[in-house]
Amino acid sequence: MNITIVGLSAGGLSCLKTLLKYSRDLRITAITNEERLYSRCLLTYLLGKELDENDINIAEVSDLKNTEIIFKRTVKSINREKRTITLDNNREIPYDKLVLAVGSDPLRPTYCKEENNVFTLRYLKDAHNIDKKLKDSVIVVGGGYVGIKSAYGFYKRKVRTTMIVTSPYPLSVTADEETGRIVEKELIKMGVDLRLKSDVIEVVKKNGSVNVILRDGTELISDVLVVGKGVKPNINLAKSAGLECQNGILVNDFLQTSDENIYAIGDCAESSDIVRKEKNINAIWPTAEEQ
Ligand SMILES: Cc1cc2nc3c(=O)[nH]c(=O)nc-3n(C[C@H](O)[C@H](O)[C@H](O)COP(=O)(O)OP(=O)(O)OC[C@H]3O[C@@H](n4cnc5c(N)ncnc54)[C@H](O)[C@@H]3O)c2cc1C
Structure with a gap:
């Protein structure tokens, strides 16, 4: 057969x-x-950088x-x-x-364009692309598993990390509020600049960095944006x-x-x-x- x-x-x-x-x-x-x-x-x-390619x-x-x-x-x-x-x-x-x-x-919001240093993380080539552009700051969009695990990776790499989460607490799609609040505390302890109930409205590439405009008008700048908004x-x-x-x-x-x-x-x-x-x-x- x-x-x-x-x-x-x-x-x-x-x-x-x-x-x-x-x-x-x-x-x-x-x-x-x-x-x-x-x-x-x-x-x-x-x-x-906790593992190398052979480890995975x-x-x-x-x-x-x-x-x-x-x-x-x-x-x-x-x-x-x-x-x-x-x-x-x-x-x-x-x-x-x-x-x-x-x-x-991955779901790709309209602003998700690699030429603008905006990436999703699904395949090995995505990790390579992010790695190439990342120097010392990153914005992670999405508070699900991929977003949280990415933030943890960047914390380990000692990169300044901002996290944009639409819902009132992380993991809101898969976990209850009590669990989400525990994750929230851990992210803050790790030094992540966590922006809850927030969303990205516009992304512009300027001088090799990404400029991100949030719904409340705040402007953030980083080397790369990593989007984890589901699959x-x-x-x-x-x-x-x-x-x-x-x-x-x-x-x-x-x-x-x-x-x-x-x-x-x-x-x-x-x-x-x-x-x-x-x-x-x-x-x-x-x-x-x-x-
Ligand atoms: C960054 C990240 C972290 C994650 N962490 C966790 C975790 O901690 N715990 C957990 O449980 N899950 C986690 N997940 C989710 C988990 O990886 C997926 O649920 C799992 O990989 C699904 O396996 P799959 O075989 O169904 O599909 P996939 O892993 O998506 O594999 C499908 C494969 O098929 C190939 N393919 C697609 N179409 C074709 C075609 N037409 N011809 C040939 N090949 C094709 C694709 O390229 C891919 O290699 C994570 C996912 C990501 C992206």
Whole structure:
């Protein structure tokens, strides 16, 4: 049986390892458009100089039996009738079962332009780009996990950090107020200039720095702006193939999409949430890995 996996991060890699462990007689092809396998969760420690690039490796995938790993290629389309996928070099790969582990991408407010030193942090190349521009000050926009972990990294790097959070306390989307207030205190203890109930209205690049105008008219200046305002699941590939999608790719309790031969896992999959008792996306590493 041919199994093809698209995306090789938390979800795709865990799927690959599980198949190799429990199943014989499989021919597996796994494709990622990135250059290497690393932990996204550790990117903020890389930025904070607590870890180097070798420390964030998550797997060695050379010489795996009956398995082909393809790096730096994007899957452009799925042909469900022929059961093939096509890569960006026009190579066609057949599948009997296809696993979409294509993750999510950061939400990018309109002011988010790399040429203005405004970055999101999702991929290793983002960490490199931020690293190149960062000297001694940074503004972090967003009080979720990525924002908080970024602020911690910059604190470790001894960079002057300002944090802009729209809500009255950090982590307001995923935690209650009591927890959020504990995080708030810790951020302040770390020396972060925390601006709650605040938002960015305009960003202008001036003399190599970023000038940021807040809703109350305050103007801030820093080397770079890092935006962590949430993620959107990568559903375009699935949608173009006619698979049912809402916020994410809809899957049943066996993680099958509306096509029984195609599965979706991780940040891109909208699955049953047994706590909320509705379809939901829990965009965290352990969920992707377990699925
Ligand atoms: C900075 C940061 C810190 C985080 N910290 C934590 C944390 O502390 N704890 C936690 O639980 N979670 C954390 N997360 C979230 C966690 O990283 C994600 O939930 C997890 O990576 C999701 O895994 P995934 O396999 O579903 O998708 P992803 O990790 O997004 O991987 C999808 C992969 O598929 C590739 N891909 C997409 N489309 C295609 C295509 N068409 N062809 C080929 N390849 C494709 C992508 O390039 C990517 O490599 C963090 C995220 C970030 C960005």
